[in-house]
Amino acid sequence: MAELRTLARPYAKAAFSAAQELNQLAEWDKVLTVAGQVTANADIRRLLANPGLEEQKKAELILEVAGEEATDQVRNFFSVLAGNQRLALLPEIAVLFNTYRADLERTVDIDVTSAFELTDEQQQKLAQALSEKLERKVSLAASLDKSLIGGAVIRTGDLVIDASVRGKLKKLVETLGS
Structure with missing residues (x-):
């Protein structure tokens, strides 16, 4: 788990910086939280581990299953995660993002x-x-x-x-x- 958190940290920091810069902390938090819950599901984890499915398609499926309206920046973030094969880190990214937001908002x-x-x-x-x-x-x-x-x-x-x-x-x- 600590290893996952270490891998997720730079992505969470990047997402937090982007959300803060765009003044969209609540929106990003909502999408990441739902996506984190979706990707924590055992069936979705098996889907993410499927090498026959294209990584970008996996990202689109997560956003679709999450049912959230994602901005272009959020979609780009998911695309980067997919390109680096890091979609499985979404639960940890969501937790870290929430922690950074809580620290900022005290x-x-x-x-x-x-x-x-x-x-x-x-x-x-x-x-x-x-x-x-x-x-x-x-x-x-x-x-x-x-x-x-x-x-x-x-x-x-x-x-x-x-x-x-x-x-x-x-x-x-x-x-x-x-």
């Missing part, structure tokens, strides 16, 4: 998994506190996992804050075991 997506349902007020307070701590605009997604026993686990990118009872018990077991 936003962050946070997943909160809690043992009990969070009220709207609790979600707002948590989002506000995290926004102040991370100095970014926070988009919060809450989910429920009763196996946590109590507390919550907060995830964003590489940052994980495990404030669950299950997590604390696990740490205690590790400490006692050593």
Whole structure:
């Protein structure tokens, strides 16, 4: 996976620069996200691996299946990917592009998994506190996992804050075991 990310990085940077220059970040993000989801599909991956199908045709098929109206610049980007046989990198390119956009716009997506349902007020307070701590605009997604026993686990990118009872018990077991 790290290798794919390394290969995808220059393409994602080029796409981001082009989108930023054209003031079309949202449009490019939408097309790349959908194309990334499409190319992550196992059937589409097999299609991309088919040597009997011309690379440019593969790019056209991805754009068609994605169902997105693509600008000439986006079509050109897909053509370059096809020419370099890098269409399979689209899922990673989409993730990196989204990361670059979030950094530019100072936003962050946070997943909160809690043992009990969070009220709207609790979600707002948590989002506000995290926004102040991370100095970014926070988009919060809450989910429920009763196996946590109590507390919550907060995830964003590489940052994980495990404030669950299950997590604390696990740490205690590790400490006692050593």
